[in-house]
Amino acid sequence: MPNLRLAFLGFGNVGQALLTLLLEKTEELRARHSIEWSLVGVAGRRLGSAIDPRGIDPLGALELAKARRPLAPLSAMPLEGDGVAFVGRCGADVLFENTPVSYEDGEPAVSHLRTALECGMHAITANKGPVVHAYRSLTALAAERGRRFMFESTVMDGAPVFSLWRECLPTARLQRFRGILNSTTNLILTLMEQGKTFEESVAHAQQIGIAESDPSGDILGWDAAVKVAALVTVLMDYPLTPQAVDRKGIDGIGEGEVLKAQRDGLRWKLVCRAERINGGVVAAVEPELLGPDDELYGVMGTSSAVTLESDVLGPLTIIEANPGPRTTAYGLLGDLVSAVRTAVV
Amino acid sequence: MPNLRLAFLGFGNVGQALLTLLLEKTEELRARHSIEWSLVGVAGRRLGSAIDPRGIDPLGALELAKARRPLAPLSAMPLEGDGVAFVGRCGADVLFENTPVSYEDGEPAVSHLRTALECGMHAITANKGPVVHAYRSLTALAAERGRRFMFESTVMDGAPVFSLWRECLPTARLQRFRGILNSTTNLILTLMEQGKTFEESVAHAQQIGIAESDPSGDILGWDAAVKVAALVTVLMDYPLTPQAVDRKGIDGIGEGEVLKAQRDGLRWKLVCRAERINGGVVAAVEPELLGPDDELYGVMGTSSAVTLESDVLGPLTIIEANPGPRTTAYGLLGDLVSAVRTAVV
Numbered sequence: 001m002p003n004l005r006l007a008f009l010g011f012g013n014v015g016q017a018l019l020t021l022l023l024e025k026t027e028e029l030r031a032r033h034s035i036e037w038s039l040v041g042v043a044g045r046r047l048g049s050a051i052d053p054r055g056i057d058p059l060g061a062l063e064l065a066k067a068r069r070p071l072a073p074l075s076a077m078p079l080e081g082d083g084v085a086f087v088g089r090c091g092a093d094v095l096f097e098n099t100p101v102s103y104e105d106g107e108p109a110v111s112h113l114r115t116a117l118e119c120g121m122h123a124i125t126a127n128k129g130p131v132v133h134a135y136r137s138l139t140a141l142a143a144e145r146g147r148r149f150m151f152e153s154t155v156m157d158g159a160p161v162f163s164l165w166r167e168c169l170p171t172a173r174l175q176r177f178r179g180i181l182n183s184t185t186n187l188i189l190t191l192m193e194q195g196k197t198f199e200e201s202v203a204h205a206q207q208i209g210i211a212e213s214d215p216s217g218d219i220l221g222w223d224a225a226v227k228v229a230a231l232v233t234v235l236m237d238y239p240l241t242p243q244a245v246d247r248k249g250i251d252g253i254g255e256g257e258v259l260k261a262q263r264d265g266l267r268w269k270l271v272c273r274a275e276r277i278n279g280g281v282v283a284a285v286e287p288e289l290l291g292p293d294d295e296l297y298g299v300m301g302t303s304s305a306v307t308l309e310s311d312v313l314g315p316l317t318i319i320e321a322n323p324g325p326r327t328t329a330y331g332l333l334g335d336l337v338s339a340v341r342t343a344v345v
Numbered sequence: 346m347p348n349l350r351l352a353f354l355g356f357g358n359v360g361q362a363l364l365t366l367l368l369e370k371t372e373e374l375r376a377r378h379s380i381e382w383s384l385v386g387v388a389g390r391r392l393g394s395a396i397d398p399r400g401i402d403p404l405g406a407l408e409l410a411k412a413r414r415p416l417a418p419l420s421a422m423p424l425e426g427d428g429v430a431f432v433g434r435c436g437a438d439v440l441f442e443n444t445p446v447s448y449e450d451g452e453p454a455v456s457h458l459r460t461a462l463e464c465g466m467h468a469i470t471a472n473k474g475p476v477v478h479a480y481r482s483l484t485a486l487a488a489e490r491g492r493r494f495m496f497e498s499t500v501m502d503g504a505p506v507f508s509l510w511r512e513c514l515p516t517a518r519l520q521r522f523r524g525i526l527n528s529t530t531n532l533i534l535t536l537m538e539q540g541k542t543f544e545e546s547v548a549h550a551q552q553i554g555i556a557e558s559d560p561s562g563d564i565l566g567w568d569a570a571v572k573v574a575a576l577v578t579v580l581m582d583y584p585l586t587p588q589a590v591d592r593k594g595i596d597g598i599g600e601g602e603v604l605k606a607q608r609d610g611l612r613w614k615l616v617c618r619a620e621r622i623n624g625g626v627v628a629a630v631e632p633e634l635l636g637p638d639d640e641l642y643g644v645m646g647t648s649s650a651v652t653l654e655s656d657v658l659g660p661l662t663i664i665e666a667n668p669g670p671r672t673t674a675y676g677l678l679g680d681l682v683s684a685v686r687t688a689v690v
Contacts, residue, residue: 025516028515029516032515032516033515033516158657158658159658160509163512163513164513167508167683168508168509168512168513169505169679170373170377170679170682171370171373171374171377171378171678171682292637292643293645294643295643295664298637298638298639298640298642303659312366312503312671312678313665313672314666314668314669315664315666315667316504316664316665316666317663317664317665317666318661318662319640319652319660319662319664320658320659320660320661320662321660321661321662322660323659327657327659330657330658333515333657334513337516338512338515
């Protein structure tokens with residue numbers, strides 16, 4: 001049974017949740033998937049980094065990270081340089097990339113992932129940027145090296161949407177999809193239905209760590225548009241930028257609109273959609289009024305959902321409730337199992 | 346690229362839809378999954394059978410079946426005997442088994458599938474009986490022969506529930522599930538909400554070919570209980586008989602109950618559930634009153650749904666709308682692709 005050497009670039013909530021989950025699932029990975037693993041590199045923005053080809057104690061790394069103390073004491077070698085340098089030196093078989101990313105160009109995540117693939121690693125990320133900006137080039141590079149570029153956790157947290165499409169819907173052609181893909185706005189709309197003001201709802205979303213300190217990326221529909229672009233790019237094999245998504249946020253939906261909808265038995269939702277039309281794909285993000293017979297009507301709080309319409313099945317909906325860092329971490333673990341199972345050795 | 350020799354035992358609506366779908370997807374199967382196929386055997390209850398190792402013309406077989414004319418003219422050899430004899434002689438690599446089945450013991454489907462596996466074929470069925478009665482023995486036999494026993498279409502038509510669990514949720518442990526798994530009763534309840542009587546609703550379901558001429562298996566909850574037993578047996582790895590499911594049908598729900606619920610903004614649904622408790626599994630099928638915030642509230646007509654609760658994700662719901670013979674056929678095609686991909690050669 002081969003031992004997989006793992007490296008973590010980015011070791012915040014998601015990275016730590018992933019390492020915890022790997023520890024918890026060590027026995028299942030061995031017994032059901034013939035995967036043994038060891039940790040050979042960890043790097044975090046405020047933690048510095050550690051590399052040790054003989055293995056780093058995962059519990060030690062978690063302890064230091066939780067205490068916000070430098071990882072250097074765990075390292076077998078002195079380390080300088082940026083994320084790319086870390087990837088080049090870590091000697092791993094699999095890189096988990098979860099660093100802060102620019103949505104403008106997907107950097108530095110794209111460079112991290114490219115370096116990993118060039119070094120012969122599987123490259124797994126929860127960052128949407130690389131999918132939107134470099135899906136085709138990273139996928140081609142991975143194929144060339146007999147490795148995988150994977151990103152299940154970029155849309156709907158760790159709920160399996162990419163792997164469902166890839167593994168469970170062979171030969172299907174996606175005609176259109178529709179869903180709720182941004183947790184923050186869905187939570188805000190839910191809280192407003194419960195009587196909170198827009199500002200109170202945003203503040204609450206920030207408090208529980210769902211919304212950024214500047215929540216405009218969510219509220220104006222940018223995060224949803226990036227996810228739509230990622231789904232279109234991968235599931236429809238049609239490269240689409242977030243800018244090409246017809247986008248309208250929830251900033252026009254006040255308490256009055258929410259309460260009026262409620263009186264009519266309806267709900268405002270920030271609905272994402274994309275459809276193949278005339279050889280192209282038309283995509284949009286905008287608030288819609290939904291009635292109780294809509295599959296998306298019951299999707300409340302931070303839950304998300306997507307309905308896939310293909311040429312082989314009737315509309316197929318997936319709904320994910322109660323996501324969190326562990327959910328995102330699980331998507332990364334799923335990617336690990338898939339990558340190892342399908343790699344060309 | 347290996348040529349897969351396919352045989353169809355049972356060639357009614359589903360078998361014909363599958364062969365049609367295979368013809369439609371020949372190019373995708375070749376390009377995306379390296380699968381070439383030919384038809385070497387077909388047998389139907391009222392059609393007799395045909396075997397030809399050099400290949401049977403699929404369009405010819407479809408034409409005869411649609412005209413309800415015997416398949417014998419397509420056969421390279423005289424044939425006598427039952428389904429087991431057909432399987433033993435057809436020389437296929439893959440058997441699609443879709444014959445009428447007894448829910449008492451899963452026969453003759455179990456014998457057909459066992460014979461197929463013993464002859465070194467992948468054994469794929471849309472029959473629930475073999476899953477409930479022989480899952481472990483057929484799976485063990487398949488493993489022994491390096492082949493697969495597969496049955497995606499037995500629950501929720503061809504919507505990927507078994508493959509989602511197998512391929513997309515590695516290392517997960519299923520704690521409980523809840524869903525709507527019987528199309529006939531869900532359609533009847535929907536029609537009653539639209540003002541039809543119970544009898545009119547049953548008659549309509551029979552007319553469109555969803556309900557049997559004796560609809561009691563659906564109405565009393567037996568079909569749902571068989572599906573619950575299949576899900577528990579496979580996804581929870583806990584063999585459970587339909588008799589062990591606490592079962593209550595919709596026969597107690599009259600027009601009055603349905604309309605009263607409607608006035609209260611609620612809906613009756615025949616809800617299936619199972620949960621691990623004290624090392625065992627407790628399962629039930631019974632009518633429940635649901636409100637609009639329930640994921641199952643919007644599941645109308647012949648649609649079905651299931652929510653999976655595991656130790657790695659929040660509740661994950663799959664909803665399938667508008668099933669039909671093509672949907673069931675697609676589940677069988679998905680099984681074919683999975684079997685070939687994962688077979689130990």
